[in-house]
Amino acid sequence: MTEERTIVYVVDDDPATRDALSSLIRSVGFQVATFGSADEFLETDFRDTPGCLVLDIRLPGLSGIDLQRRLTEMGVDLPIIFITGHGDIPLAVQVMKAGAVELLTKPVRDEDLLDAIHQALGRDRVSRRERLEKIELRQRFDSLTRRERQVMHLICDGRLNKQIAAELGISEVTVKLHRANVMRKMKAGSVAGLVGMATKLASKGSQGGTRARRRSAIR
Amino acid sequence: MTTQTAAGRATSPDCLAGGGEMGALMRSIAWSQTPIGAVEWWSPTLRTMVSYLLANRVPMLLWWGPSFCQLYNDAFLPYLGAKHPKSMGQPAGECWAENWHFIGPPIENAFRSGAATWTEDMFLEVQRPWFAEEARWRIGYRPVMDETAPNRIGGVAATVDEITEKIISERRIVLLRDLGSRSTGATTAEQAFHRPVTNLTELTEQLAAGRQSLERSLEALRESEARWRAVFENSAAGIAVTDLRGQFQAVNAAFQQMLGYTEDELRSLSFIDITYEEDRDENVSACSDLLSRKRQYFQVEKRYRRKDGGFIWVSVYVSLISTGAGTPRLAVAVAQDITERKRAEERRRQAEEALQNAQAELAHVTRLTTLGELSASIAHEVNQPLGAVVTDGHACLRWLYKAKPNLDEARAAVKRMIQEATHASEVIGRIRSLARKSPPRMIPLDMNQAIVDVLTLLRHPLFQNKVVLKTELVADLRQAQGDLVQLQQVMVNLFMNAIESMAMRIDGPRELIVASQNHGKDQIVIQVRDSGVGLDHGRTEQIFKPFVTSKSNGLGMGLSISRSIIEAHGGRLSAVPNDGPGATFLFSLRAAEDRRVK
Numbered sequence: 110m111t112e113e114r115t116i117v118y119v120v121d122d123d124p125a126t127r128d129a130l131s132s133l134i135r136s137v138g139f140q141v142a143t144f145g146s147a148d149e150f151l152e153t154d155f156r157d158t159p160g161c162l163v164l165d166i167r168l169p170g171l172s173g174i175d176l177q178r179r180l181t182e183m184g185v186d187l188p189i190i191f192i193t194g195h196g197d198i199p200l201a202v203q204v205m206k207a208g209a210v211e212l213l214t215k216p217v218r219d220e221d222l223l224d225a226i227h228q229a230l231g232r233d234r235v236s237r238r239e240r241l242e243k244i245e246l247r248q249r250f251d252s253l254t255r256r257e258r259q260v261m262h263l264i265c266d267g268r269l270n271k272q273i274a275a276e277l278g279i280s281e282v283t284v285k286l287h288r289a290n291v292m293r294k295m296k297a298g299s300v301a302g303l304v305g306m307a308t309k310l311a312s313k314g315s316q317g318g319t320r321a322r323r324r325s326a327i328r
Numbered sequence: 329m330t331t332q333t334a335a336g337r338a339t340s341p342d343c344l345a346g347g348g349e350m351g352a353l354m355r356s357i358a359w360s361q362t363p364i365g366a367v368e369w370w371s372p373t374l375r376t377m378v379s380y381l382l383a384n385r386v387p388m389l390l391w392w393g394p395s396f397c398q399l400y401n402d403a404f405l406p407y408l409g410a411k412h413p414k415s416m417g418q419p420a421g422e423c424w425a426e427n428w429h430f431i432g433p434p435i436e437n438a439f440r441s442g443a444a445t446w447t448e449d450m451f452l453e454v455q456r457p458w459f460a461e462e463a464r465w466r467i468g469y470r471p472v473m474d475e476t477a478p479n480r481i482g483g484v485a486a487t488v489d490e491i492t493e494k495i496i497s498e499r500r501i502v503l504l505r506d507l508g509s510r511s512t513g514a515t516t517a518e519q520a521f522h523r524p525v526t527n528l529t530e531l532t533e534q535l536a537a538g539r540q541s542l543e544r545s546l547e548a549l550r551e552s553e554a555r556w557r558a559v560f561e562n563s564a565a566g567i568a569v570t571d572l573r574g575q576f577q578a579v580n581a582a583f584q585q586m587l588g589y590t591e592d593e594l595r596s597l598s599f600i601d602i603t604y605e606e607d608r609d610e611n612v613s614a615c616s617d618l619l620s621r622k623r624q625y626f627q628v629e630k631r632y633r634r635k636d637g638g639f640i641w642v643s644v645y646v647s648l649i650s651t652g653a654g655t656p657r658l659a660v661a662v663a664q665d666i667t668e669r670k671r672a673e674e675r676r677r678q679a680e681e682a683l684q685n686a687q688a689e690l691a692h693v694t695r696l697t698t699l700g701e702l703s704a705s706i707a708h709e710v711n712q713p714l715g716a717v718v719t720d721g722h723a724c725l726r727w728l729y730k731a732k733p734n735l736d737e738a739r740a741a742v743k744r745m746i747q748e749a750t751h752a753s754e755v756i757g758r759i760r761s762l763a764r765k766s767p768p769r770m771i772p773l774d775m776n777q778a779i780v781d782v783l784t785l786l787r788h789p790l791f792q793n794k795v796v797l798k799t800e801l802v803a804d805l806r807q808a809q810g811d812l813v814q815l816q817q818v819m820v821n822l823f824m825n826a827i828e829s830m831a832m833r834i835d836g837p838r839e840l841i842v843a844s845q846n847h848g849k850d851q852i853v854i855q856v857r858d859s860g861v862g863l864d865h866g867r868t869e870q871i872f873k874p875f876v877t878s879k880s881n882g883l884g885m886g887l888s889i890s891r892s893i894i895e896a897h898g899g900r901l902s903a904v905p906n907d908g909p910g911a912t913f914l915f916s917l918r919a920a921e922d923r924r925v926k
Contacts, residue, residue, distance in 0.1 A: 125716040125748050132741050133723035136730070167791055194708050194715070215715035219722035 115230055116160040118153075120144045120176070121192070122168050126215075130163060130192075133219055134226065147171035151179070155187060159237055161210070161229035163222070166193040166200065174200075177207055186236050188229035192217060239309075246306050249295045257294070260287040264300060265307045343367070343375035347382025348402040353416050354378070362417040363395040373474040373482050381485075390472070391435055392483035396420035406553065407488060410578050410591065438469040438484045445469050566642070566663040569649070572619065574598035577658065586642070586665055588635035599661065604631030604639050618648060618659070629666065641670040691889050692765045695817050698824065698886075699763055705788030709755045713748040720745045758785070761813055762820075768811035768896075772920035775808050775815070775852060776801040776844055782819045783842070789824070793831045793838060800843035806852050806919035810897050815917075818890040818901070822856045822913050825886065829860025829910070836909055850919045851899070859910040868903045890915075 117139045121127045124145070131141045144150040147168055166173040177189055191204050191212040201212045210232065211225040253261065256277075263273045270288065274281040297303040344355050344367065360366040364374070374392060381388045381401050389400040398420050400408070408415050415423045424431045434445045446468040467488050474482025560567055566583030570576050576594040584591055587602060594602075603611050607630035614626040625647035631639040642663040648656040699706070724741035727734045758781060779801065783790075790797055808815075823840070830838040841857040863871065872891045887901075894901040894915045901915040 123712055123716070125713060125744055125751075126719070128744055129716045129719035129723060129741070129748075132737060132744075133719050133726065136723050136726035136734075136737065169791070194711055195704075215711060216718035217715065219719070219726070 114140070114158060115233075116140050116142055116155075116158050117163060117226055117230075118142050118144065118150060118155060118160060118187075119163045120147060120150050120168065120173070121163075121165040122146060123165075126165070130217075130222075133222065134163070137223055139226065147173070147176040147179075150176070156185060159230070159233050161188040161190060161226060161233055163190050163192060163226070166191050166197075166204070166212075174204060174207075177204060177209065181207065186233070186240070188232045188236075190222070190225045190229055243309060246295075246310055249306075250310060252294050253291060257287050257291050260284060261291045261295070261303065261307070264288065264291070265304050343370070343379045344382070345379070347379075350400060350402050350405075350416070351382050353413055354382075354399070357417050359417065362397055363419060364393050364397045364417075371474055371476040371482060373472065373476070377472055377482075377485065387488040389486040389488075390483055391420050391439075391486070392472075394439075396435060396439070396483070398423055404488070406550065406557075409557075410580075434467075434469045435484050435486075438471045439481055440479075442471045442473075442481055444471065563662075566665070568594070568599070568661045568663065570599060570659050570661065572657065572659065574600055574615065574659075583663060586634075586640060586663065587632055593635070602632050604633050607631050615646070618646065629670075632663075640665055641667040687889070687892055688765070688767070690885065691814065691817065691893065694821075694885050694889055695762055695813075698817070698820055699759065701824070702785060702789070702820070705785060706755070706759055708788050709785060710752050713752040713755070716748045717745045717752075720748070755784070758816075762816060764813070766813070768814055770809055770811055770897075772807040773810050773812055773815065774805070775854060775917070776805050778812060778816055779819060779842055779844065779854070782816050782823065785820070786823055786827070789827050790840070793827050795827055795830055795838045795840050798839065798841045800841060802845050804846070805844050806846050806850075808852050808917040809920040810917055814893045815897070818893050818915065819854070819856075821886040821890050822915075826856055826858035826860060826910075826913075829862075830858055832861045833859070833909070846919075847916060851916050852919055853914055853916045855912055855914050857906065857910065857912040859906075859908070862909055863903060863905045863911045865905055868905070871903060872901070 117134050119127055119130045119134070119141055121130065121143075122145055127143045127145070131143050134141045142153070144153070148171055150162075151171075164173045164176060168176075171179070173191060180187060180189075188210045189204075189208070190210050192215060193200065193212060194215050204212055210229040211221075213221055213225065250258070259277060260273060263276060268276070270281050270284045274284045277284070291297075292303065295303060295306060297306060344351055347354065359370075364370065367375075370378075377390055377392075378399060381390055381399065384401055385403055387401070387403040387407065389398065389404050391398055396419055398415055398418050400416070405412060411423055420435060421428055421432065430447070434447055437443065438445055446466055467486055470485050470487075471481045472483050472485050473480060476482070560580050563580060564582055566580065566586045568576055568579040568583050575598045576591075579591050579594050584594070587594070589597070589602075600608055600612065607628075611628055611630055614623070614628055617623045618626060625645065627643065627645045629641065629643050632642055633639050643666045644661050644663045646659060646661045649658045649660055720741040724738045724745070727738040727741065779799065783797065783799070789795075823842070826840050830840070837859055839859045841855070843855040843857070845853055845855075847853040872887050891901045894917070898918045899916040901913070903911055903913045905911050
C-alpha cells in the first residue's frame with residue numbers, strides 16, 4: 110500500500126475530530142498531516158507529494174469550499190474528500206461539480222472514508238502520471254520549430270503530404286523532412302500516436318479545473 | 329331609642345337647660361332606660377335638684393331613688409376618672425363597686441334615716457390612667473326630701489371638699505409641738521426664747537414656702553390631669569396603662585374598640601393574653617429589657633387577638649411611667665391600628681410576587697423560543713463530538729484488529745472517546761438548563777466562561793452568516809453575582825441580535841466583538857459590539873420597550889426581558905450606536921463579594 114510515499118491531509122477546526130480522523134487513517138497505514146484551518150494548510154508544501162485532502166466544509170475564516178476554489182485557481186489537482194456536519198444537497202452538488210471525490214456526512218463510516226481515500230489516491234496517481242506525461246509532451250512539442258508545429262498540426266488534421274505542401278507553399282520533399290523531424294522529436298511511432306499526443310496537449314489538466322490558457326497555447 | 333312623649337320633650341329642657349358638658353350629656357341620655365325613668369315623670373323636687381346641680385360650680389353629685397341613680401355636674405368630673413361618661417345615670421352600687429363597702433353605708437344611712445353625715449380623710453383610689461393618686465377629701469351626704477317618694481326621701485346629695493389644706497395645717501401643728509418640746513432644754517430665758525424663735529422663724533418661712541409650692545403643684549396637677557385626661561379619652565390611638573406584671577389598669581375607649589373588650593374585661597387580662605401567640609416572645613423580651621432598665625422604651629409591631637377571635641396589627645410604643653423619684657409602678661402602652669397598612673403591604677408583596685412569577689414565565693417562554701431558533705446550531709454542537717466518538721471507535725477497532733495490535737493508539741482513541749462523549753453531554757446539560765424553568769439562584773459566576781459557553785452554542789449562526797468573532801476577555805475579571813441561566817439568556821439574546829443585525833447588511837465586514845472588563849470598585853461590564861445596521865440615535869431607549877422589534881419574526885420581548893433580568897441583578901443594560909457601522913450593547917453586573925475568577 111505504501112509502495113510510494115503518500116500523505117493524507119486532514120483539515121478540520123475541531124481538534125477532537127482531527128485527531129480521530131488522523132487515528133483512523135493512520136490505522137490503515139497512511140501518513141497523515143493535520144491542519145486546523147485552510148490558511149494553515151495553504152502554508153505547507155503539498156504540491157510535490159502525492160496524496161489527497163480530507164476537508165471539513167465548515168471552517169472558520171476560509172471555508173472548505175473556498176479552499177477548493179483556491180486550489181483550482183492555483184492549478185492544484187489534489188483530490189478532495191469533503192466532510193460535512195449535515196447533509197446539505199445544494200452544497201453537495203456544488204462541491205461534486207467542482208471535482209470533489211466524495212462528500213461524507215458525520216458521523217463518517219470508516220469504510221466509506223477509507224474507500225474514498227483509496228479512490229482519491231488512485232486518482233491522484235493517475236493525474237500525476239498524466240501530468241508528467243503532459244509535461245514531457247510539452248517539452249517535446251516546445252522543441253519543434255514553427256514550421257514543424259505547422260506540419261504537425263496539418264498531419265493531425267489528416268492532410269496528405271501533397272496537401273500540406275500546397276497549403277504551406279513548400280515542396281513535398283521538404284514536408285517529408287519536417288514530418289520525419291516531428292515524428293522523431295515527439296517520439297511518435299505512428300500518425301495515430303501523434304494525434305493522441307496532440308489531443309492530450311490540447312486537453313484540460315487531468316480532471317477538474319478549466320485550462321483555457323493551455324488550449325490556446327496549442328494554436 | 330327613647331319613649332319621650334310630646335309633653336316630655338316640652339318639659340325636659342326646663343330642668344336640663346344649660347349645665348355645660350354634663351347638661352348636654354344628660355339631654356342626650358335616654359332616661360327611660362334608667363331606674364329613675366323618663367324626664368317627664370321626674371318629680372318636681374328631682375327637677376329642681378338637677379337644675380340646681382347643673383348650675384352649681386361646686387362639685388355636686390346626686391344619688392336618686394332606691395337604686396341611687398347617679399347624676400353630677402361638670403365640677404364633679406375630676407373625681408370620676410375613667411368611670412365617666414358611663415357613670416352618668418348609672419346606679420351608684422355599680423359605679424363604685426370596688427369601694428362600695430365604705431362609700432355605700434353613708435349614702436344608705438342618709439337615705440334611710442334622713443340624717444346628714446360626712447366622711448373625712450378617706451382614701452379613695454380612683455381609676456386614673458397615668459398615675460395612681462392618693463386623694464384626700466371630705467364628702468358630705470345630705471338627704472333630699474321629696475313628698476312624692478315612699479319614705480319622703482327622694483335621694484342623697486353629695487358635695488366634695490378637698491381637705492389637703494387641712495392636713496397640711498395639722499402637720500404644722502405637730503411640727504410646732506415638736507419645736508416647743510425641744511425648747512424646754514434651754515437653761516436661760518434668753519436661750520429658751522431665742523432658740524425656738526430663731527427656729528420657728530426659719531421653720532415658719534419654710535413651711536409657708538412649702539405650702540405655697542404644694543398649692544402651686546396641686547393646682548398644676550389638677551390642670552395637668554384635666555389636660556391628660558382629655559388626651560387619654562379623645563385619643564384616636566389606643567392607650568393602656570398596665571402594672572409591671574402587664575395587668576391592665578386602665579384603657580381608653582379607642583383601645584377597647586380596637587380589641588372588642590370592655591375596660592372591665594381587660595382589667596382581668598394582661599397584655600400577653602391579648603397578644604397573638606407568635607408575637608409573644610419578642611414582646612416579652614422587650615418588656616424585660618424595659619424592666620431591667622436596658623431600654624427606656626420600646627416599640628413593636630405585633631398582632632392583638634380580638635375578643636371575637638380575629639386579629640389586628642398594631643404598632644405599640646411602651647414605656648414606664650416614672651412618678652418622681654420613686655420606682656415606677658406602671659407602664660403605658662400607646663397602640664396604633666396598622667392593620668390596613670399591613671394588609672396593603674401584603675397586597676403589594678403579593679402583587680410583586682405575581683409580577684415576578686409572570687416575568688419568570690415570560691423569560692422562560694422566550695428562552696424556549698430562542699432555543700428553537702438555535703436548534704440547528706445545537707444539533708451541530710452535539711453531533712460534532714458524537715462524530716468524533718464514532719470515528720475514534722472505528723479507529724480503535726482497527727488498531728486492535730491488526731496482526732500486531734497497537735494498544736497505545738487504541739488507548740488514546742478510547743480516551744478521546746470518553747472526553748468527547750463527556751463534552752457532548754455537557755452541551756446537552758447547558759441546553760437543558762436553559763430550557764428548564766427553575767427559580768433564579770444567585771451565585772458567584774465566572775462571566776468569561778459563561779460568554780465562551782454561550783458562544784459555542786452560536787457557532788452555527790456565526791458561521792452561516794460569515795461573522796468574524798473576536799473576544800476580549802480580561803483575565804482578572806471579578807466574579808459576578810447572578811443567576812447563570814438568566815444571564816446566559818441575556819447574552820444569547822444580545823449575540824443573536826448582533827448576528828441578525830449584521831445579516832441584514834449586504835456588504836461590509838461582519839465583526840462581533842465580545843469584551844469583559846472590571847468596572848469601578850465592585851462591578852463588571854460586558855460589551856457586545858457589532859457591525860450591523862446599527863441604531864438611530866433617538867431610538868436607543870425605544871428598543872427596550874416590549875413588542876418593539878425590527879425583525880419580521882420577532883416577538884419584540886427579547887431586549888425588554890433582558891433589561892428586566894439585568895436590573896433584577898442590580899445592573900444596567902443600555903445600547904449606543906457606534907461611530908462606525910453597528911451598535912454596542914453594554915450591561916453591568918455587581919461583583920460577588922471580593923472574589924476573582926482566578
